[in-house]
Amino acid sequence: MSGVTPLVFITGASSGIGQALARQWRGQGWRVALVARRGEVLRQWVLAQGWTTEQAQVYEADVRDTAQLLAAAQACIDRQGLPDVVVANAGISIGVDLSLAEDLPVLRDLYETNVLAVAATFQPFITPMVLRGSGVLVGVASVAAARGLPGHAGYCGSKAAVVAMCETLRGELQGKGVQVLTLTPGYVATPLTAENDYPMPFLMQPEAFAAKAVRAIEARRRFVVIPWPMGVVYRLLKAMPVALFDRVVGAQQHRKKRRRPAAQ
Template structure:
């Protein structure tokens, strides 16, 4: 994908301090993009930026995505400095095992939804009006998960939040399609990140983060509405969606559960 003639691609990424967000930042930096890197940990963002091509060109925003005013301020700063954004990736996300009856897990549900769902909305919101005035490449990228396709025991908050991301992005896609803005949903399977390293169960088709980022960038380039990565997990996801509830329940009622610790 290329930006307008004579101009570098402008990419704004949340959750850039680790995991999928950092991998996507490295992928786009290698393609020559200028980046807005947003995450809670400024030191990790600076360490990442120092390893990227044209390291001094990138913009660092040490911001918690649940601070919507600070997030909007970072977006406005990036737009002012670079004249807009071509690609915005809502990559911030957390995961944790949850049980509805467990004391304290109501607040964990709220935290997971605030970061995975509401912050995705808050990430996109400041960019939409400028993108409507623009031309060429315009992508809003929501990071969902195959976990959003069926609910798994002990992961109600995470599964439900990622399902909400998928549905929200679908609604937004319809709203923005007449304006030439593509909304892309990427649903990762198992990607080797700090989040998945907490899992204590087999992870089929586990994918290195750099390979995931390259595949995701290709889907974003193409403006795909929805893509599961890696592709074998896409087949598994479709089969899971088609399973009748009685069979799904029988197969997964004894499946292992997520760890209780919140993982970025």
């Protein structure tokens, strides 16, 4: 890779955090490989940025379709080379009521998008990165991974799974030259948070989040919560005794967002 402009592969790149990360890395001279279900929307956005095909390539894939995602990864390797950084960013947030049978398919969609797609995003790059002896895999989790919140069984559970998956993979790849980072956002102003009907402390704009995230990735942080005050909240939630946590969250009955198309 010596002398080659570095490359980042980002899923969920058609809006929000994904687009902000792409702009941040392009501003630093990186090439970008962008994956989204809405391929044409993403291609138009790339054109509007004035990026050339040497600087950016778009790969259309629904991350819930493993075959499509693996094909996108292989196409990236064939066209642009093996990425230096891979960011599994695609995700959805939908309320789930576990007492309703009709919400079980919603739960499946959440886990397919937020968990299985992270594994499928990483898988094609792990062995090539190990053989090269370098690379960074970034899983985007959430502060919601800290504890289960009323109305959000699917989102909290799926993001907790991302944290555990990245931690496992970090141990498996230790000493092999490949870093694994768990990127844990607080509230970021994206389509995923636009419909939230409750207070969102320390809400960040995507560009501000992306700048801090890229710095954390460059520093090879293992686990980072952005912004830092939400890191304090995360640690407090994790440390809170079960009985106290149950009393606190029992009063928090958020209205659940109903099913809507995946934000990728």
